[in-house]
Amino acid sequence: MSSTIETTTTGAATGRPRRGAPPARHANATTLWNAVPWTLPALILIFGVVLFPAGYMIFNSTRKISVAGVDHGSVGLQNYITVLSRPEIPQILLNTFIWVVSVVVITVVISLALAQFLDKNFPGRRWVRMAIIVPWAASVVMTTTVFVYGLDPFYGIINKFLVDIHVLAQPFGFTKEPVPAFLSSIAIAVFVSLPFTTYTILAGLAGIPGDMLEAAKVDGAGAMRSYFGVTLPNLRPAIALASLINIINVFNSLPILKLMTGSIPGYKADTTTTYVFKLLQNEQRIDLSSALSVINFLIVLVVVALYLWIVKPMKEVS
DSSP, X not given: OHHHHHHHHHHHHHTOOOTTOOOHXXXXXXXXXXXXXXXXXXXXXXXXXXXXXXXXXXXXXXXXXXXXXXXXXXXXXHHHHHHHTSTTHXXXXXXXXXXXXXXXXXXXXXXXXXXXXXXXXXXXXXXXXXXXXXXXXXXXXXXHHHHHHHTOTTTOHHHHHHHHTTSOSSOOOTTTSHHHHHHHHHXXXXXXXXXXXXXXXXXXXXXXXXXXXXXXXXXXXXXXXXXXXXXXXXXXXXXXXXXXXXXXXXXTOOHHHHHHHTTSSSSTTOOHHHHHHHHHHTSOOHHHHHHHHHHHHHHHHHHHHHHHHHHOTTOOOO
C-alpha cells in the first residue's frame, strides 16, 4: 500500500498523470462538449444576427447588383474603388472625423464635471441623478424629433425662446442649412450621450480608495492638484471605457443626423453612415452601400485598435 501511495505521489510530483486518470486532452474535449448545450443558443444568435449579415454584406460588396436587385456577377474590388473615388467622399470623411471627435470629447469633458458634482452630498442628489438618466432612457428618435420641432423657425419653441432672450434677432432655420444643422446634431448627440458617460465616470469615482485622497491632503495637495494627480489618473479605465463605447456608437449613429440633416440636399452635412443610407435609399445601390459599410467597419476596427494601443486603458496607475 505504501508503494501505491509512493507511486501516486511521485507521479503528481513529476507532472505525470495519475494511474486511472483521464488524459488532459480528453478531459478538455469533454468539458467543451458539455458546454455546447449551454452556449449553443448564444452561438446561433451571434451567427444569425452578426456573422451571417456581415458575411452577406461582404459578399454583396463584391457583386454588381442592379437597381432591381438582380445580381450580374462578381466585380471584385470595383465597388470599393467606385465609392472611394466619388468627389463627395473627402468632405464626408472630414465630417465623420469632426462628428466623432467633437461629440466624444465634449461629452467626456462635460461628464467629468457632472460626475464630480453628482459625487458630492447635497439635498435632492437622488432626484438629480434620476433626471440625468432621462435622455438615455428616451428613444434617440423621439429626443431628436423634439429638437427638430423645437428648432423650427416658424413654430419652434427653442427658436422662440432664443429670440425672446435676444440671442437671436429673428427665428433662424437651424435645420435648413448644412453647417447649423450639423452643429445642432453634435449638440443633440452630446445631450443623449451624457447619461451613460456620466454614470460610467461616477462608478469610477466610487471605486477610488478614500485613503489615496486623504494621503494627498496630508501631503499638502490642494483640490486641483488632488484631482489631476490622484482622481483623474484613477479614472483612466472608466474614461477609456466610456470613450470607446461612445466612439463606436457615435460613428455608427444614424437617427440624429438623418432627422436633422435628411431634408438638406447634397452631402455637405453627411457622415459615412448617413451616406450609406443615402446610397441605399436614394440611388438604390446595394452593392455600393455594402462596400461603404465594409469600409466603415474597417475604419472602426482601426480606430478602436489605435485607441487601445495609445490610451492603454488597463495600465495600472503608478
